[in-house]
Amino acid sequence: xxxxxxxxxxxxxxxxxxxxxxxxxxxxxxxxxxxxxxxxxxxxxxxxxxxxxxxxxxxxxxxxxxxxxxxxxxxxxxxxxxxxxxxxxxxxxxxxxxxxxxxxxxxxxxxxxxxxxxxxxxxxxxxxxxxxxxxxxxxxxxxxxxxxxxxxxxxxxxxxxxxxxxxxxxxxxxxxxxxxxxxxxxxxxxxxxxxxxxxxxxxxxxxxxxxxxxxxxxxxxxxxxxxxxxx
Amino acid sequence: xxxxxxxxxxxxxxxxxxxxxxxxxxxxxxxxxxxxxxxxxxxxxxxxxxxxxxxxxxxxxxxxxxxxxxxxxxxxxxxxxxxxxxxxxxxxxxxxxxxxxxxxxxxxxxxxxxxxxxxxxxxxxxxxxxxxxxxxxxxxxxxxxxxxxxxxxxxxxxxxxxxxxxxxxxxxxxxxxxxxxxxxxxxxxxxxxxxxxxxxxxxxxxxxxxxxxxxxxxxxxxxxxxxxxxx
DNA sequence: AATGTCTATTGATATATATCAATACAAGAA
DNA sequence: TTCTTGTATTGATATATATCAATAGACATT
Numbered sequence: 343x344x345x346x347x348x349x350x351x352x353x354x355x356x357x358x359x360x361x362x363x364x365x366x367x368x369x370x371x372x373x374x375x376x377x378x379x380x381x382x383x384x385x386x387x388x389x390x391x392x393x394x395x396x397x398x399x400x401x402x403x404x405x406x407x408x409x410x411x412x413x414x415x416x417x418x419x420x421x422x423x424x425x426x427x428x429x430x431x432x433x434x435x436x437x438x439x440x441x442x443x444x445x446x447x448x449x450x451x452x453x454x455x456x457x458x459x460x461x462x463x464x465x466x467x468x469x470x471x472x473x474x475x476x477x478x479x480x481x482x483x484x485x486x487x488x489x490x491x492x493x494x495x496x497x498x499x500x501x502x503x504x505x506x507x508x509x510x511x512x513x514x515x516x517x518x519x520x521x522x523x524x525x526x527x528x529x530x531x532x533x534x535x536x537x538x539x540x541x542x543x544x545x546x547x548x549x550x551x552x553x554x555x556x557x558x559x560x561x562x563x564x565x566x567x568x569x570x571x572x573x
Numbered sequence: 574x575x576x577x578x579x580x581x582x583x584x585x586x587x588x589x590x591x592x593x594x595x596x597x598x599x600x601x602x603x604x605x606x607x608x609x610x611x612x613x614x615x616x617x618x619x620x621x622x623x624x625x626x627x628x629x630x631x632x633x634x635x636x637x638x639x640x641x642x643x644x645x646x647x648x649x650x651x652x653x654x655x656x657x658x659x660x661x662x663x664x665x666x667x668x669x670x671x672x673x674x675x676x677x678x679x680x681x682x683x684x685x686x687x688x689x690x691x692x693x694x695x696x697x698x699x700x701x702x703x704x705x706x707x708x709x710x711x712x713x714x715x716x717x718x719x720x721x722x723x724x725x726x727x728x729x730x731x732x733x734x735x736x737x738x739x740x741x742x743x744x745x746x747x748x749x750x751x752x753x754x755x756x757x758x759x760x761x762x763x764x765x766x767x768x769x770x771x772x773x774x775x776x777x778x779x780x781x782x783x784x785x786x787x788x789x790x791x792x793x794x795x796x797x798x799x800x801x802x803x804x
Numbered sequence: 805a806a807t808g809t810c811t812a813t814t815g816a817t818a819t820a821t822a823t824c825a826a827t828a829c830a831a832g833a834a
Numbered sequence: 835t836t837c838t839t840g841t842a843t844t845g846a847t848a849t850a851t852a853t854c855a856a857t858a859g860a861c862a863t864t
Contacts, residue, residue, distance in 0.1 A: 410717070412725045413803045432717065435703070435710040441717060464703060471702040472666070472695060478706065479666040482713040486641070486663060486672060489720040493763055494643045497851070524812065532724055534852050539813055555812080555860095572644045728821070755842065765822050770843055786830095786842085 352377065357402045357425035357453075361473030369463055369470075376456045382406075382446040391443045397454035399429040404450035405512070405521060409529060410442045419530040420485075422447070422512045422521070428477055430457070447521045492532045495572060501541045502570035504531040505551065509560055516560040583608070588633045588656035588684075592704030600694055600701075607690045613637075613677040622674045628685035630660040635681035636743070636752060640760060641673045650761040651716075653678070653743045653752070659708055661688070678752045723763045726803060732772045733801035735762040736782065740791055747791040 351374045352358055353367070362370060379402070382388055388399060391411055406423040420442055423429050433439045434457065464471040491503055504527065509516050520527070524535040524542075531538070545551045550566055552559040560566060582605045583589055584598070593601060610633070613619055619630060622642055637654040651673055654660050664670045665688065695702040722734055735758065740747050751758070755766040755773075762769070776782045781797055783790040791797060 410721055412721050414725070416725050418721055418724055432710045432713040435707045436714055441714060461703075464706070465699040468696040468699055468702060471699060471706070472692075475695070475702070475706060475709065476666045478709050478713060479663045482663040482709060482716065483667055483672060485713065485716050485720065489716065489723070490641055490643050490649055492720070492724060493649055494645070494647050523810095535811090536813080536853080537851065543813085754840095766841090767823080767843080768821065774843085 355402070355453075357400060359400060359426060359428050359477075361428070361470060361477060364469040364473045365463065365467060369467060373455055373459060373463070376459045378454050380452055380454070382450040382452060384446055384448055386446050386450075388444040388446060388450065388452055389440050391440050393440050395430065395434055395438050395440055395457055397456055398434075398460055399444065400427070400453045400455070401425050401429070402451040402453050404446060404448040404452075406444050406446050406450055407522070407526065408442050408444050417529045418532070419526060421530075422508075424512065430460075432478070432482075434461075495570075497531075497533050497537055498541055498544070498569055499572055500531045500533065501527075501538065501545070502566045505545075505558070505560065506563075506566060506570055508558075509563075516563065518558055519556045520558050586633070586684075588631060590631060590657060590659050590708075592659070592701060592708060595700040595704045596694065596698060600698060604686055604690060604694070607687045609685050611683050611685070613681040613683060615677055615679055617677050617681075619675040619677060619681065619683055620671050622671050624671050626661065626665055626669050626671055626688055628687055629665075629691055630675065631658070631684045631686070632656050632660070633682040633684050635677060635679040635683075637675050637677050637681055638753070638757065639673050639675050648760045649763070650757060652761075653739070655743065661691075663709070663713075726801075728762075728764050728768055729772055729775070729800055730803055731762045731764065732758075732769065732776070733797045736776075736789070736791065737794075737797060737801055739789075740794075747794060749789055750787045751789050 352362060352370055353374065362373070365373065378397075382404075388406060389395075401423055403425060406429075408420040408423055408429070410418045410420065412418050423444060429444060431441055433441045438457075460474075464474055491500060495503070508520075509518065512518075522530065524538045528535045528538045533541075542551070542553050545566075546553045548565075550560075550562045550569075552561055583593060583601055584605065593604070596604065609628075613635075619637060620626075632654055634656060637660075639651040639654055639660070641649045641651065643649050654675060660675060662672055664672045669688075691705075695705055722731060726734070739751075740749065743749075753761065755769045759766045759769045764772075773782070773784050776797075777784045779796075781791075781793045781800075783792055
C-alpha cells in the first residue's frame with residue numbers, strides 16, 4: 343500500500359509542473375531531494391486556510407477542491423486542483439499563510455516540495471522565476487474573470503460557465519462523472535444548492551445537457567457557451 | 574506647462590515603486606533612460622482594456638481608476654490607482670494585453686517604463702524578480718478578498734468596506750473629498766447607484782459618516798469596521 | 805426488511821437588490 | 835438671469851435569488 347505510491351524522481355515525473363523544465367538537472371535533483379509524499383482519502387484536508395505554507399503541493403494523481411471558508415460559515419470554491427499544477431497560493435510571497443483550504447475529492451497522491459527550496463531556486467534561476475511569475479499571473483487573471491462573471495452574470499450564465507470549466511479544463515471531455523455534490527456545485531458557481539438543481543433541470547429540459555445524477559453529458563455545447571457569454 | 578512636469582531621474586523619484594530599491598544604480602539608470610512621461614486630464618484614458626502592454630505605468634501624481642468593461646456595458650471598478658504602485662496588470666506575463674482600463678480621475682502625471690526593460694531586469698536581477706512576485710501576489714490576494722466580500726457580504730457590508738478602503742488606502746485620512754460619483758462608487762462596491770445613495774443616507778442617519786456630497790467624514794470607524802466584517 | 809442518515813428535488817415564500825420613473829439640485833453656457 | 839445638462843435623491847415596483855419546509859431517493863447499518 344505504501345511502497346507503490348512513491349513516484350519516480352521529479353526528473354521523469356509525468357505530473358510535474360511545467361516550470362520545472364526551466365531548471366537544470368542539478369537543480370531538479372535538488373528539488374527531488376526535498377520532497378515528500380502522502381496519500382489522502384476523499385474528504386480529507388491536505389492543507390488548511392490560515393496554516394503556514396511550508397511546502398508547495400502537487401497532485402500526482404486524483405483531484406481536490408480549493409475553497410475559502412468565508413463569513414457565516416459559507417464556503418466559496420475557487421476551483422478544482424489536479425496534476426501538473428502548482429498549488430501554493432498567493433500567500434507564498436506575502437505572509438506565508440494559506441489563504442484557502444485544499445481537500446481531496448478522490449483518492450489523492452500528493453507531492454510536497456519545500457517552499458524554501460523553490461524560493462531559493464527563484465533567486466538562483468531567473469528563468470524559473472519568470473515561470474513562477476507566469477504561473478501566478480495566469481491564476482490571477484483567472485480569478486479576475488471569475489470575479490467579473492460572478493458580479494455580472496445571472497445564475498444560468500454562471501452555471502453554464504461552470505459546466506464548461508469542468509468539461510474543458512478539469513475532465514477534458516464533454517461526458518464526465520461529477521465529483522461535486524449540488525451543494526459544492528453551488529459553492530463553485532456562487533448560488534444556493536436548490537438553484538443548482540433547478541438550473542440543471544432547466545438545462546436538461548432544453549436538451550443542453552443530460553444529467554443522470556453523477557453522470558453529466560454535454561449535448562449542446564454551443565448553446566451552453568452562448569448562455570455562458572451572458573445568459 | 575510642459576517643462577515643469579518632467580520628474581527627476583528615477584534615482585530620486587519620490588513616487589517610485591518600492592521594488593526599484595532592489596536594482597543597482599546602473600540598472601536604475603537604465604530604467605530611467607527608457608521612460609517617458611505624459612499628462613492626463615480627468616476622464617482621459619491612460620490605457621485601454623484589450624490594448625497591448627508596451628509599458629508599465631506609474632502615477633507620479635494624481636489618481637486614476639482601474640476598471641473592467643464587462644458584459645452589457647457594465648463596468649466593474651477594480652480600484653483606485655495612485656503613486657508608488659506598479660500598474661501593469663496580470664496580462665504582463667500572460668498575453669501582453671491590458672485586461673482593464675486606466676483612466677484619470679484627477680490631473681495625472683504618468684510615467685511610462687518600457688515593459689521589455691522591466692522583463693529584462695527580472696531575468697538579470699533575481700531580487701527584482703522576487704519583488705515583482707511579491708507585488709503580483711499581494712494584488713492577487715487583494716482581488717481574492719474583494720471577490721469573497723462581493724460574493725458573501727450584503728450591500729451595507731460592501732459599502733462599509735469600500736469607505737474603509739478609500740479612507741485607509743487611498744486618501745489615508747478619515748476626512749476626504751470623494752473623487753467618485755455615486756455611479757462609480759457603485760461600480761467599485763458592486764451595486765446600483767441608487768443603492769449607494771440609500772446606504773450612504775443610512776450611514777449618515779446613524780451618524781457613522783457625515784456626507785456633504787463630495788465631502789466625506791468618517792465619524793464612527795469602529796462601527797463601520799463592524800458593518801464591513803459582515804453587515 | 806427495517807432504520808437512519810445523507811443528499812436531491814420540489815414548491816411556497818421571503819428578501820435583497822435592481823430597475824424604472826419622477827423630481828430636485830448643482831454647475832456651466834448663453 | 836435663464837436655460838441646459840448631468841448627477842443625486844426619493845419612492846414605487848419588478849425580479850432574481852435565497853431561504854424554508856416538506857418529501858423523495860439513495861445508500862449504508864443493523
